[in-house]
Amino acid sequence: IVMTQSPDSLDVSLGERATINCKSSQSLLYSSNNKNFLAWYQQKPGQPPKLLIYWASTRDSGVPDRFSGSGSGTNFTLTISSLQAEDVAVYYCQQYYSSPMYTFGRGTKLGIK
Amino acid sequence: EVQMVQSGAEVKMPGSTVTISCKVSGYTFTDYHLHWVQQAPGKGLEWLGLVDPADGRTKYAEKFQGRVTMSADKSRDTGSMELRTLRSEDAAVYYCATESTTPGVFDLWGQGTMVAVSS
Numbered sequence: 001i002v003m004t005q006s007p008d009s010l011d012v013s014l015g016e017r018a019t020i021n022c023k024s025s026q027s028l029l030y031s032s033n034n035k036n037f038l039a040w041y042q043q044k045p046g047q048p049p050k051l052l053i054y055w056a057s058t059r060d061s062g063v064p065d066r067f068s069g070s071g072s073g074t075n076f077t078l079t080i081s082s083l084q085a086e087d088v089a090v091y092y093c094q095q096y097y098s099s100p101m102y103t104f105g106r107g108t109k110l111g112i113k
Numbered sequence: 114e115v116q117m118v119q120s121g122a123e124v125k126m127p128g129s130t131v132t133i134s135c136k137v138s139g140y141t142f143t144d145y146h147l148h149w150v151q152q153a154p155g156k157g158l159e160w161l162g163l164v165d166p167a168d169g170r171t172k173y174a175e176k177f178q179g180r181v182t183m184s185a186d187k188s189r190d191t192g193s194m195e196l197r198t199l200r201s202e203d204a205a206v207y208y209c210a211t212e213s214t215t216p217g218v219f220d221l222w223g224q225g226t227m228v229a230v231s232s
Contacts, residue, residue, distance in 0.1 A: 039218050041158075048208050048222035049158065054215055092158055096217025100146075100172045104158040 001025050001095050005105035011113040018080040020108045022093035027073045028056075030097065037097035040069055040078045043107075044089045052091075053078065080110075088112060115139035117209055117223035124229045125199050133226045135209035136191045143167040145211045147185060147192040148219060153205040161207075164192055196228075204230045 002025040012018040028037045036056035041049035051060045053069040056076055066081045080087055093105040120134040135147065149161040162173035166185035173181055182195045192209060207226050210219040 037217065041219075048210075048225055049219070050222075051218065051220045054218040060214075060220060094158075094219075096215075099217050100160075100163055101174065102148075102160040102217055104160070106157045 001028075001098050001101075001103055003093055003095055003103050003105040005091075005093060005108050007108060008106070009109040009111065011111045012080075012083045013113045014085065015082050016113075018083050018087070018110055020078045020091050020093075020110070022071075022076045022078070022105050024074045024076075024095055024097075026097075028076075028095050028097045029073050036072050036076070037095055038069075038071070038076050039094045039096065040067075041092045041094065042087075042089045043092065049092060083110075083112070085112065115213075115221055117211065117221055119207075119209060119223040119226045122227040122229070124231065127200055127230055127232055129199050130195060130197045131199060131203075131228050132193055132195045133207050133209075133228070134191055134193045135223050136189070137211070138190065140213060142185070142190040143187060145213055146216070147183070148210045148212070149181075149183060149194045150208045150210055150219070151205045152208065152225075153202070156205075161194070166192065199228075199230045201230050204228060 004023045006021045038056040040053040043049040057069040068079050070077050090107045092107050116138045118136050143166045146163045148163045151159045164171045164183040164185045180197050185192045209223040211221045
């Protein structure tokens with residue numbers, strides 16, 4: 001499954017909304033449980049990725065509520081409602097539908113305008 | 114505290130073999146699959162494969178099949194990844210990761226091991 005993110009990079013003013021898109025080459029919605037097998041990660045320079053969201057919209061423990069995930073099927077969005085300086089990072093989507101052949105998007109670099 | 118601590122950076126010659134280890138603590142090693150992820154310089158994340166520490170079974174990405182071997186030592190709570198016949202494009206940071214909440218969702222990561230390939 002190919003994961004395509006857009007845009008490649010994005011600059012947003014502090015306090016403004018940031019939106020990152022992710023499209024999969026096939027549906028990530030599993031009909032038996034009605035869940036989308038899609039996760040989002042944040043990676044800061046020199047650090048490993050950090051899980052933000054799974055099941056397309058479930059925040060991981062401790063993740064601020066300004067981060068939200070939405071979408072279903074093949075189209076997904078990560079939204080940061082009010083950008084903070086510490087949110088500068090690269091964001092990746094990942095599908096876990098085709099277990100265990102997991103694939104990631106190429107990443108979206110988020111900066112401050 | 115849950116941790117995954119990887120071995121240190123490596124510099125390898127083309128054609129040689131690198132082995133990276135990942136020692137876990139704070140959870141039962143055999144409860145979750147251990148995964149390995151590659152990140153080439155300035156590039157994204159690529160899943161290499163997994164090992165099930167409970168029984169040693171492995172699954173590898175097609176791209177690395179035949180060149181990679183993953184293993185797990187239950188007595189040491191340590192997983193390892195061996196990559197053979199190194200080429201320049203294997204220069205990358207390699208991460209171990211695990212999935213303690215949902216299979217396929219990587220919620221715990223090692224700090225990464227940088228591998229340089231140079232003659």
